[in-house]
Amino acid sequence: MDYAFEEQWGRLVQKMEDRFGEPPDLTTMIFTVGLQECGQGFRKFKKDEKLEVMHVGVCTLLTPMGFYRELGTDEDGWPHFERLGDIPAVSKQEQELLMKRALVEYFGAWIAADHPG
Numbered sequence: 001m002d003y004a005f006e007e008q009w010g011r012l013v014q015k016m017e018d019r020f021g022e023p024p025d026l027t028t029m030i031f032t033v034g035l036q037e038c039g040q041g042f043r044k045f046k047k048d049e050k051l052e053v054m055h056v057g058v059c060t061l062l063t064p065m066g067f068y069r070e071l072g073t074d075e076d077g078w079p080h081f082e083r084l085g086d087i088p089a090v091s092k093q094e095q096e097l098l099m100k101r102a103l104v105e106y107f108g109a110w111i112a113a114d115h116p117g
Helices: 003-020 026-038 047-065 092-106 108-112
Strands: 068-073 079-083
Touching: 003 026, 003 092, 003 108, 026 047, 026 092, 047 068, 047 079, 047 092, 092 108
Parallel strands: none
Antiparallel strands: 068 079
């Protein structure tokens, strides 16, 4: 077991719970990344826009691993990505761990804030 990762993951979940008032699930956390990257601010999204925000979140999280490359933004400010390689077929549990590790990496500075380390 990777205790450093587990500690960081626990801190991230706690910080998000403190910020939003309830424990987040993985989907909510990925959506949060998408919102941050889209820079759209807080507003109501249509169902198809929510899917796009999720897509931006996933692509953003997988870019440092070499699966995607950001191409830039369109005239409406939405980021676009190019897929560079296939994500290996893994179990649901392995997929969740991959995304959790990507979230810890993405929010690393925020996790470390107020927690010397």
